[in-house]
Amino acid sequence: MAEDTVMLNICTGSPKIPNQTPFLSSKKWTHNKSGSKRKADFQPHERSSFKQRKINQAGQQSSSQQTLQPPKSPSQRRNNKDAEENQHTREKSAAKSPSKVKTSPKKAAEEQGGHGRPFIKTSSLFRNNPEIPDVVSPTVKQVKEEVFTKNTFEELKLHPYLVATLQQRLNVTSMTSVQKLAIPLLLAGKDAIVRSQTGSGKTLAYAIPIVQFLQEAQPRVKASALRNVHIICTFQCNYFTLVNATIIFQRTDGPLAIVVVPTRELALQSFQMFQKLLQPFIWIVPGVLMGGEKKKSEKARLRKGINILITTPGRLVDHIKNTLTIAFSSVRWLILDEADRILDLGFEKDLTVILNALNATGLDRQNVLLSATITEGLSRLASISMKDPVTVHVSEGSEKMVEASPQAVPRALSDSYAVPEKLQQHVVLVPSKLHLVCLAAFILGKCKFQQQQKLIVFISSCEAVEFLFTLFTAVLIEKPSATSPKNSSTLNFYRLHGNMKQENRTEVFQEFSNCKTGILLCTDVAARGLDLPSVTWIIQYNPPISPAEYVHRVGRTARIGAQGSSLLFLTPSEAAFVDVLANHNVSRVLRGCCSPVPDIVIKDVADGFVSIPERAASEQEVRVRATVLQTEFENYVHANKESLQKAKSALQSFLRSYSTYPSALKHIFHIRSLHMGHAAKSFGLRDAPQGLGSSLNTTREKSKGKAKSAMKAASLAALEEALSVHMLLAAVSLSVQQSSSGSKRTIESRRPVRRDFITVGCGLRRPCPDKIPLMSRSCRYKHTRSLSPVNNKGLWCKGEVTVLQRPLKKPTMKERVSKLVISEFHSGIGQSKYKKKKKMHNAEAEMTVE
Numbered sequence: 001m002a003e004d005t006v007m008l009n010i011c012t013g014s015p016k017i018p019n020q021t022p023f024l025s026s027k028k029w030t031h032n033k034s035g036s037k038r039k040a041d042f043q044p045h046e047r048s049s050f051k052q053r054k055i056n057q058a059g060q061q062s063s064s065q066q067t068l069q070p071p072k073s074p075s076q077r078r079n080n081k082d083a084e085e086n087q088h089t090r091e092k093s094a095a096k097s098p099s100k101v102k103t104s105p106k107k108a109a110e111e112q113g114g115h116g117r118p119f120i121k122t123s124s125l126f127r128n129n130p131e132i133p134d135v136v137s138p139t140v141k142q143v144k145e146e147v148f149t150k151n152t153f154e155e156l157k158l159h160p161y162l163v164a165t166l167q168q169r170l171n172v173t174s175m176t177s178v179q180k181l182a183i184p185l186l187l188a189g190k191d192a193i194v195r196s197q198t199g200s201g202k203t204l205a206y207a208i209p210i211v212q213f214l215q216e217a218q219p220r221v222k223a224s225a226l227r228n229v230h231i232i233c234t235f236q237c238n239y240f241t242l243v244n245a246t247i248i249f250q251r252t253d254g255p256l257a258i259v260v261v262p263t264r265e266l267a268l269q270s271f272q273m274f275q276k277l278l279q280p281f282i283w284i285v286p287g288v289l290m291g292g293e294k295k296k297s298e299k300a301r302l303r304k305g306i307n308i309l310i311t312t313p314g315r316l317v318d319h320i321k322n323t324l325t326i327a328f329s330s331v332r333w334l335i336l337d338e339a340d341r342i343l344d345l346g347f348e349k350d351l352t353v354i355l356n357a358l359n360a361t362g363l364d365r366q367n368v369l370l371s372a373t374i375t376e377g378l379s380r381l382a383s384i385s386m387k388d389p390v391t392v393h394v395s396e397g398s399e400k401m402v403e404a405s406p407q408a409v410p411r412a413l414s415d416s417y418a419v420p421e422k423l424q425q426h427v428v429l430v431p432s433k434l435h436l437v438c439l440a441a442f443i444l445g446k447c448k449f450q451q452q453q454k455l456i457v458f459i460s461s462c463e464a465v466e467f468l469f470t471l472f473t474a475v476l477i478e479k480p481s482a483t484s485p486k487n488s489s490t491l492n493f494y495r496l497h498g499n500m501k502q503e504n505r506t507e508v509f510q511e512f513s514n515c516k517t518g519i520l521l522c523t524d525v526a527a528r529g530l531d532l533p534s535v536t537w538i539i540q541y542n543p544p545i546s547p548a549e550y551v552h553r554v555g556r557t558a559r560i561g562a563q564g565s566s567l568l569f570l571t572p573s574e575a576a577f578v579d580v581l582a583n584h585n586v587s588r589v590l591r592g593c594c595s596p597v598p599d600i601v602i603k604d605v606a607d608g609f610v611s612i613p614e615r616a617a618s619e620q621e622v623r624v625r626a627t628v629l630q631t632e633f634e635n636y637v638h639a640n641k642e643s644l645q646k647a648k649s650a651l652q653s654f655l656r657s658y659s660t661y662p663s664a665l666k667h668i669f670h671i672r673s674l675h676m677g678h679a680a681k682s683f684g685l686r687d688a689p690q691g692l693g694s695s696l697n698t699t700r701e702k703s704k705g706k707a708k709s710a711m712k713a714a715s716l717a718a719l720e721e722a723l724s725v726h727m728l729l730a731a732v733s734l735s736v737q738q739s740s741s742g743s744k745r746t747i748e749s750r751r752p753v754r755r756d757f758i759t760v761g762c763g764l765r766r767p768c769p770d771k772i773p774l775m776s777r778s779c780r781y782k783h784t785r786s787l788s789p790v791n792n793k794g795l796w797c798k799g800e801v802t803v804l805q806r807p808l809k810k811p812t813m814k815e816r817v818s819k820l821v822i823s824e825f826h827s828g829i830g831q832s833k834y835k836k837k838k839k840m841h842n843a844e845a846e847m848t849v850e
């Protein structure tokens with residue numbers, strides 16, 4: 001960063017305004033070889049623009065004013081008057097406030113230019129950037145999927161009201177390819193894995209059969225029947241194999257269909273879809289459970305009765321554990337939408353809990369998995385949880401589009417992804433330093449000077465979303481001025497990420513759905529399943545974590561046969577990601593950019609920041625404007641401690657997320673290949689913050705720790721194999737008495753555990769048994785970690801663990817019951833005392849294995 005540094009000539013007085021002269025390339029940065037620092041030798045050409053005025057105002061806060069100015073534009077001219085009016089105030093305030101740029105007197109003297117002006121140290125945007133390699137878009141055979149068919153819904157013999165609702169409420173008449181294939185299969189009671197491109201109507205492909213199935217139930221399905229009344233249902237399905245099956249269930253038996261989706265917004269969206277479909281069938285009640293909502297009201301709704309339950313995995317697990325009224329004894333459908341995401345890390349455990357709870361009822365049910373990207377993990381799940389599943393995939397040329405496959409998902413299918421045909425994909429290779437200014441320029445270019453543009457910008461972390469939202473709102477949106485009192489800006493920024501309150505998330509989701517033009521800055525929380533109408537551009541400011549995520553992100557546009565475009569930002573060192581995408585048959589990248597300032601951005605920087613429609617901007621002009629814009633961002637960031645802190649934490653969270661790329665992509669996205677100073681610049685920071693190294697070390701240590709624990713796990717697995725310790729399915733029921741609070745509670749859970757660890761884990765090391773992890777290995781790890789005095793202070797725990805051992809591999813083995821009675825357990829006060837106590841209790845603990 002240091003050698004990369006230039007000195008911007010910043011003065012406190014008003015700049016001298018020479019006659020308009022074109023920007024001469026010879027007049028750009030000059031390098032003062034005698035000193036260690038370079039000085040920017042930009043000379044002002046004309047009066048400042050309104051943007052420049054803003055910079056000056058921001059500069060006042062640091063009691064400085066830049067001499068770096070862009071050429072004049074119409075908008076600048078319009079604002080010259082304002083600038084002059086502000087001149088007096090500016091000078092006054094500049095005189096009042098001392099410089100916030102802290103420099104030692106000696107250094108300051110050194111840094112004085114010929115005019116005795118202080119300099120702010122900043123690095124040039126266009127120096128010391130890495131070379132940009134050529135991007136050759138690899139030729140791949142694109143997987144093509146026909147979206148629409150000529151068949152109508154009437155052909156399916158659906159209830160006429162349902163068909164009418166589809167036409168009138170949803171404006172849907174003819175079926176999409178996936179609907180044509182999947183609906184008859186699902187109505188026939190088959191388990192299915194459905195894969196079709198994003199925005200091809202998968203939601204209706206499962207929603208229509210569920211509604212058709214439930215409205216046919218005789219007597220009618222009742223969700224909110226009178227208390228304790230038994231309802232007798234006879235299902236008479238046209239296609240269903242179990243014709244006339246008579247099912248008796250209580251209202252308290254719970255939902256008939258469960259739809260699990262990975263995000264809250266998607267849950268809301270699917271719920272709304274069901275609400276529309278069920279309009280003529282008011283006796284069927286849909287309901288939604290999702291994190292962030294009040295559990296009390298959800299419990300009340302569950303008590304009343306929900307027929308079609310749409311839920312996120314985490315919240316459903318929460319209710320399984322804590323809500324007595326939740327029951328699954330009548331579940332006939334289990335839908336996992338975005339199934340590959342639900343199987344991802346974090347959701348896998350939740351899914352196991354859900355499946356265990358559903359399986360415990362012993363009822364036959366129909367399982368449907370859907371996604372635009374089917375992975376191997378999904379086929380593993382399918383082989384465990386589904387019965388003779390049928391694979392539905394829509395692709396051109398495959399005459400047999402429905403495959404009955406014992407392995408559920410053919411490997412070739414899981415490797416290639418389809419993207420919408422009318423999606424135009426772009427990639428730009430932008431050096432890190434230029435990322436921020438390029439994004440801003442692109443947004444300005446699209447939204448300020450074009451009509452009806454709706455953009456979604458994907459960013460890797462919540463903090464970075466929050467930071468960019470604040471920065472863009474403050475810097476890019478024109479404030480109402482004396483000449484234009486109304487804010488006529490067409491820039492409407494929205495943000496959506498997981499750290500927001502649920503009500504804000506819902507509000508933003510609805511607002512952005514309904515708006516005609518806007519920019520949504522978001523994390524991957526919006527990457528899956530969301531059907532936001534008329535989105536024109538998807539910008540991936542930070543690259544996705546996998547090719548599958550790329551497909552889902554870009555799938556938020558070009559839906560259901562519409563046009564759309566996507567732009568992927570990569571740094572030069574990340575160019576190989578284009579090949580990774582090509583390996584999954586995702587290509588047709590239109591614009592690989594090789595110049596230091598990508599041409600897609602050159603125009604946008606010029607037109608966007610300072611509009612010059614009448615003439616094309618030269619590269620030099622673009623550079624100047626980019627520098628001015630960057631300076632403005634930096635001024636904003638460095639204006640106060642709060643914004644500086646926000647920028648720093650955004651940078652840190654970006655680095656953290658950058659270190660989480662899977663090992664298969666580490667050769668492209670490795671934290672070591674990042675230039676910290678350049679990355680800092682893309683967050684409006686003038687330098688990489690101090691202490692970044694230590695935080696990164698922590699990240700590295702963490703990943704080292706992960707590697708260690710992975711090795712440990714591997715050796716444990718080997719040991720396990722050697723000792724032929726079987727995985728045991730156990731039903732653990734614990735009664736815990738917490739004498740510290742005096743409260744009693746009973747926690748019941750069904751989890752696979754291994755006997756050898758549960759004795760250690762639940763009894764002696766862990767005072768809080770409701771968090772027994774799924775795997776005993778992690779169980780042991782977590783227990784050791786949970787021994788902090790704060791956690792356990794004064795906590796008395798008395799419990800009983802019953803372990804029912806049911807070997808998975810050898811079903812002939814007799815079921816045994818292990819019983820562990822823990823007499824008393826006390827931890828806390830301090831580690832040494834705890835250890836003594838533990839020894840004592842080890843001796844005292846009464847363990848009986850029957």
Ligand SMILES: Nc1ncnc2c1ncn2[C@@H]1O[C@H](COP(=O)(O)OP(=O)(O)OP(=O)(O)O)[C@@H](O)[C@H]1O
Pocket residue numbers: 170171172173174175176179196197198199200201202203204371372528529530531555559560
């Ligand atoms: N047969 C149809 N005709 C016209 N529009 C349809 C039809 N079926 C669905 N749609 C509309 O297409 C849009 C996309 O549908 P949906 O969200 O179900 O796609 P998806 O395949 O689930 O996408 P993703 O993979 O991103 O989740 C919705 O607005 C829906 O109303």
